[in-house]
């Protein structure tokens with residue numbers, strides 16, 4: 373958040389006092405109006421903390437009161453509420469109640485009950501408890517009001533970010549507001565794009581308060597691919613392309629016990645834009661039965677013939693020899709699943725050609741020597757840490773898939789197309805093949821990871837269309853996802 377603060381300071385030096393807050397409040401009030409549909413007669417509760425986040429809520433409340441809403445501010449720290457905002461709300465016909473309440477040890481009584489009642493009866497609750505000045509989860513009284521908002525039938529709109537979530541990391545340590553909509557100002561905070569915070573944020577609305585030029589001086593911490601970014605990267609064959617120029621991807625996956633992983637990885641690889649797929653391993657019969665266009669070889673990867681990149685690991689079991697061959701190759705390599713367990717970290721670090729690791733949270737936790745919960749609650753930190761340790765690009769799969777480059781610099785890419793339907797057995801095998809093929813087609817590791825995740829998520833959405841999907845369905849929908857991207 374230092375970037376945003378510095379950009380705000382730079383901009384505030386150029387614009388009149390309070391102008392940024394007025395821009396923020398205007399955008400917030402407009403978003404609240406859209407959420408409500410009809411502002412006149414609506415009951416609006418503002419949860420107001422002691423900082424400028426509460427000020428935004430109060431000024432927006434004043435605007436809604438002027439349009440005929442019944443607006444009540446619940447003041448968590450009555451003496452320190454934003455004075456200008458409170459005056460504006462009162463002038464517009466809004467009112468305020470003491471919301472400091474019993475949980476803070478102030479003594480309870482009618483005031484505290486009134487605050488809970490205001491929230492319980494509201495059509496809209498505006499969360500202005502804390503913004504980017506907040507630290508840690510909500511304090512007990514704020515948590516109590518947040519719970520009341522969640523239990524009420526009100527729509528909850530968070531100001532800048534849901535109070536209690538960490539806007540830098542996406543972590544939620546303790547109680548936090550669960551919003552239906554988050555109206556964020558100036559810059560989309562990185563944490564809001566990443567689970568678990570993303571889930572608390574609901575639908576994101578961005579209000580431009582004019583920070584753009586000031587923020588341009590800073591490198592983004594996270595970035596999300598859009599259709600146009602993916603479209604630019606998709607490998608499209610030229611008139612003179614042959615299969616070697618388009619790239620041959622080698623798939624090292626599957627075992628006698630897990631032949632299906634080989635079939636699914638090849639299914640993904642065949643839809644990744646490479647010119648040919650070479651399969652190396654004991655599941656060749658199963659692969660050929662399904663995909664006769666695959667080149668197969670039974671020997672070790674080192675003697676399999678020419679490939680431009682390897683995708684290795686799904687269903688390998690304990691076949692460390694096959695993996696060692698791949699890690700020693702001087703072409704780009706993707707390592708997934710069993711391969712992550714088998715790979716020697718020092719050997720991976722020594723590689724010169726790009727390496728892309730694609731763990732899910734459990735695998736990442738095993739590599740980091742921590743728990744799955746720890747990884748899931750701090751995805752950005754975990755992915756950067758792994759990338760540093762292995763000197764490799766890392767794609768951490770999950771409810772929000774994130775991709776970090778090897779040197780710790782550059783933005784972490786957050787995939788915007790994910791869907792819970794992707795949490796299905798074998799879907800990761802499809803992604804391995806797909807991203808491996810993108811590597812073979814010449815994409816860098818970060819681009820192959822982000823493009824693969826984007827297409828994979830999109831394919832799952834297209835295949836699911838509201839119903840469960842199997843991994844093979846995701847692979848089958850990849851051509852439709854390509855067409856979707858190419859058409860914009």
Ligand SMILES: NC(=O)C1=CN([C@@H]2O[C@H](COP(=O)(O)OP(=O)(O)OC[C@H]3O[C@@H](n4cnc5c(N)ncnc54)[C@H](OP(=O)(O)O)[C@@H]3O)[C@@H](O)[C@H]2O)[C@@H](O)CC1
Pocket residue numbers: 380381384392393394396421422423424425426428501502503504505506507508509510511514531532536557581
């Ligand atoms: N700068 C700008 O130009 C613009 C900024 N804008 C807006 O300002 C916001 C930032 O405002 P800010 O810096 O005043 O801090 P803010 O987030 O309101 O809260 C800080 C206070 O909260 C408290 N507190 C802390 N942790 C807590 C917890 N866990 N649970 C409960 N309370 C907790 C803590 O109080 P204390 O510890 O003193 O009791 C502290 O004083 C920003 O997000 C945006 O909305 C827009 O108007 C656009 C222009």
Ligand SMILES: [K+]
Pocket residue numbers: 425499500501502503530531532533534535
């Ligand atoms: K907030």
